[in-house]
Amino acid sequence: KAGVTQTPRYLIKTRGQQVTLSCSPISGHRSVSWYQQTPGQGLQFLFEYFSETQRNKGNFPGRFSGRQFSNSRSEMNVSTLELGDSALYLCASSLNPQGADTGELFFGEGSRLTVL
């Protein structure tokens, strides 16, 4: 079956702009999590959605937001982009919310954002 699909794979934005990233989970998976990966901070949890509800949120400013649709697809948005937002944004899906099953997450290839 198809894996987790993230679009776009690469994008370049300038400071002050906003960006929307998309994630299509594995068919049947209802939980979607987002992570930010930077060389300095490593992999950091952003938020998790299950059945269109945000269940958990990491320690990121309000400029970072997300949502999940009824078909489990998810989007994350970053407004007023800063240089430090340059990162690889990873989406992961699981059958149940993190912590409610074996905990295996399936990650996508990521969306690499560069902010100039």
Place this chain on the structure above:
Amino acid sequence: DAKTTQPTSMDCAEGRAANLPCNHSTISGNEYVYWYRQIHSQGPQYIIHGLKNNETNEMASLIITEDRKSSTLILPHATLRDTAVYYCIVRVAHGGSEKLVFGKGTKLTVNP
């Protein structure tokens, strides 16, 4: 903060076993040990997880000490494609929506 400690880097010869250690001295009784790996420019990939018994699957073996304060991931016959960053994570597997907390991981380099 990550609840695990791993060496920053390790080397292994191709065809030999790679043994990656992880310390998790503050692990709770209901926390599992998970291993993921991330090959350059790809998303992390699940490898294996366990609670207190040793586990084995087609990718690797997981050895957890009796006091559960440390574990070792074993890749029995490492190949060049196993070169990656390996993350050891402890988390509750049932109940709640606890997020995964990734540490810095171990950069494993498999040499020809």
